[in-house]
Amino acid sequence: MQEIERKFLVVSEDFKNEAFKNFRIKQGFLNTHPERTVRLRITGDKAFLTIKGKSSKNGLSRFEWEKEIDIDEAEALFELCEPGIIEKTRYLVKAGDFVFEIDEFYGENEGLKVAEIELNKETDTFEKPQWLGREVTGEIKYYNSQLSKKPYKNW
Amino acid sequence: MQEIERKFLVVSEDFKNEAFKNFRIKQGFLNTHPERTVRLRITGDKAFLTIKGKSSKNGLSRFEWEKEIDIDEAEALFELCEPGIIEKTRYLVKAGDFVFEIDEFYGENEGLKVAEIELNKETDTFEKPQWLGREVTGEIKYYNSQLSKKPYKNW
Numbered sequence: 001m002q003e004i005e006r007k008f009l010v011v012s013e014d015f016k017n018e019a020f021k022n023f024r025i026k027q028g029f030l031n032t033h034p035e036r037t038v039r040l041r042i043t044g045d046k047a048f049l050t051i052k053g054k055s056s057k058n059g060l061s062r063f064e065w066e067k068e069i070d071i072d073e074a075e076a077l078f079e080l081c082e083p084g085i086i087e088k089t090r091y092l093v094k095a096g097d098f099v100f101e102i103d104e105f106y107g108e109n110e111g112l113k114v115a116e117i118e119l120n121k122e123t124d125t126f127e128k129p130q131w132l133g134r135e136v137t138g139e140i141k142y143y144n145s146q147l148s149k150k151p152y153k154n155w
Numbered sequence: 156m157q158e159i160e161r162k163f164l165v166v167s168e169d170f171k172n173e174a175f176k177n178f179r180i181k182q183g184f185l186n187t188h189p190e191r192t193v194r195l196r197i198t199g200d201k202a203f204l205t206i207k208g209k210s211s212k213n214g215l216s217r218f219e220w221e222k223e224i225d226i227d228e229a230e231a232l233f234e235l236c237e238p239g240i241i242e243k244t245r246y247l248v249k250a251g252d253f254v255f256e257i258d259e260f261y262g263e264n265e266g267l268k269v270a271e272i273e274l275n276k277e278t279d280t281f282e283k284p285q286w287l288g289r290e291v292t293g294e295i296k297y298y299n300s301q302l303s304k305k306p307y308k309n310w
Contacts, residue, residue: 076218
C-alpha cells in the first residue's frame with residue numbers, strides 16, 4: 001500500500017481540547033534506514049510490525065506494509081531494537097473527512113509535537129487549524145526513525 | 156525462541172544422494188546487522204519474515220522470531236531489501252534424530268555449500284557424515300546476511 005501523508009509542526013496545545021481520543025505509543029526500530037524502515041510498535045493492547053520503503057520524490061507517498069503481531073513477542077523483539085525507544089501520546093482530531101494524528105513526544109524528544117494527516121490522494125485539501133504550524137513533510141529529521149537516533153533535545 | 160545451530164562447510168557433492176528433499180529458496184534482508192537481522196524468504200509457495208538477535212558468546216544460540224506472510228506481500232517487500240538477494244537450493248539429509256540442511260548457493264555465492272544442523276540443546280551430539288568439512292559455527296562471514304553484502308566470489 002502507498003500512504004500519502006503530510007506532516008506539520010504544532011504551535012500550541014489547543015489540539016488537546018479538540019481531540020476525540022488519545023493513547024500511548026511505545027515504538028522501536030529494527031532498522032532506521034530510510035529505504036527500509038522496520039518499526040515495532042505497541043499501542044494500547046496491540047502490537048504491530050511495520051515496514052516502510054523510501055519516500056517518493058515529493059515526499060508525499062511511501063510504501064508501507066503492516067502486520068499485527070503477538071504483544072508478548074513484541075516485548076521480546078524490543079530487546080533487539082536499536083537504542084532510542086520512542087514513547088509518545090497520540091491525539092486524534094477530526095478535520096472534515098480526515099483525521100489529524102498529533103504526537104506529543106517524551107524522554108529525549110520532550111517538547112516536540114508533530115501533526116500528521118493521511119490523505120487519499122496527493123491533491124486532497126483540508127482545513128488548517130489554528131494550532132497547525134509549518135509543514136515538514138519529507139524532512140527526514142522528523143521521521144520517528146531518525147528521532148530515535150538523533151533526538152529533538154540534541155538538535 | 157532460542158535456536159541452537161551448528162554450521163559446517165561441505166567438502167563433496169555426496170550429500171545430494173542422501174537428501175530426502177530439496178527446494179529452492181530466495182531471500183533478501185531488510186537489515187543485515189548481526190544484532191537485529193531481518194530476513195525475507197520465499198521457499199516453495201510460502202513466505203516468511205524472520206528476525207534474529209545476536210548470537211550467544213559461544214555462537215551456538217540466537218534469538219529467532221518468525222512469521223508467515225502473504226507471498227504477494229513478500230514479493231513487494233523484496234523491492235525494499237538491501238542489494239544482494241540470495242538464491243540457493245536447500246537439501247535435507249537425515250542424521251539420526253536430527254536433520255542437516257545443506258545450502259548450495261548460486262550467483263555471487265556460486266561454489267559455496269554450507270551444512271547446518273539444529274539441535275535441541277548445546278550438548279547434543281550427532282554423527283558426522285563423510286561430506287562434512289570444517290565447523291564454521293559463529294563465523295560471521297558465513298551468515299547469509301553477510302553473504303548478501305560480501306559474497307563468496309569476493310573472498
